[in-house]
Amino acid sequence: MELNPKIHQIPNATAHRLPIYYRSLKKLNEAGVERVKSKELSKMTQIPSATIRRDFSHFGELGRSGYGYEVVYVTEVFRELLNVNNIINVVLVGAGNLGQAILRNNFKKERNIIIKGAFDNDSSQFGKEISGIQILPMEQMKDFIISEQICTAICAVPSEVSQEVVEQLIDAGITSILNFAPGRIKVPVNIQMKYIDFSSEIFTMVYQNEALYPANLVEED
């Protein structure tokens, strides 16, 4: 299958929906479903069918009028787009509670994402092995990233040091970073940065809920 060279003019919003599509298609495949209509996919994904058809159209004419989409074929298209046929190697920096939990999990459900190395600066953790990965000192991180040619990192260090650690990652050649500290990091424009911030999400949800249910909250003593 040749990939459409225009794929990278596709809208950001579409890009963020690709994993949702892929996961639903995979489910259909596993269930042995052969064809699917945009309306059915809409039910599964909670994305409107018009949006789905429009999204899909960025990658060519994937379906057939009056028929729908071949599940096997479309799955393969998304698999290729998302590089699920290749392995995405990842390093983890910061092996505290959260880091260790992520390492323990190690993307078991996504066979093509693999944490290859874990680093921390707490010497009491050095050598500890989780999911077959030893926690190593930060000093070894750069060489490891370079020799393993890794481009993706998960950063779970405290916010005080996240700017500095991210700079080390970028210096070593990392281009995509999933960051668990909320503080905004200065990075070059060509670096992908994604913040995951549980507290923010909770604040925003509760805030939006107030419109529907005022006074959901308990007064502080």
Add this chain to the structure above:
Amino acid sequence: MELNPKIHQIPNATAHRLPIYYRSLKKLNEAGVERVKSKELSKMTQIPSATIRRDFSHFGELGRSGYGYEVVYVTEVFRELLNVNNIINVVLVGAGNLGQAILRNNFKKERNIIIKGAFDNDSSQFGKEISGIQILPMEQMKDFIISEQICTAICAVPSEVSQEVVEQLIDAGITSILNFAPGRIKVPVNIQMKYIDFSSEIFTMVYQNEALYPANLVEED
């Protein structure tokens, strides 16, 4: 301080930026900074100054022309908007690796978000205490949520059971749910649902990175 009754006609995009503003303002406060201009806040938050001014304008005339914003005052406005003066009580369902890591962390950096109860269906975990919270059997969850009047939940159960568990949460009175399983859950429109999905984020970042650095990936053996 009286809250603007229009606050809930504010755009979604603005709502999602409130925690970012709040955090930066808190930092300025701690640093003893008294006034701040939208351009300075822009540097800290990486949000354009025009967007900041427009966002702020939804909550009244917060600043002064030719001067900027009183840090203390504006912080207080956001504190009130985000209910930081109240306590947001939370239950955690699913005390596996990730759940336990979240519990161990228990929002130490956000004094007003508190996990009050943790539930699982693995009896080998019952009674285990983390951050002062005992893991209890699922059967006790509903009563707990009702008696503690909790409206917010973190759901870290395997995707196979997340639909069912979310239904239990809603049945008990939960209205905001942070869900760590990627599968889309059917919920009533008045329930706030937020999905956190590490794999998806990595896929999307790597996908977007391909535009800049083709062939970042290692072929599978």
Add this chain to the structure above:
DNA sequence: TAGATTGTTAATCGATTAACAATC
């Protein structure tokens, strides 16, 4: 006052979606 920065306007941009001609 002169200088600076807000709050707001108006234009632009990007994403969503209803509707339907084209097509299987």
Add this chain to the structure above:
DNA sequence: TAGATTGTTAATCGATTAACAATC
């Protein structure tokens, strides 16, 4: 062919942002 569903058009909606009059 008749029926169904795609891919696409065109309208709508929501978010962003440059620019500047108002204001301190």
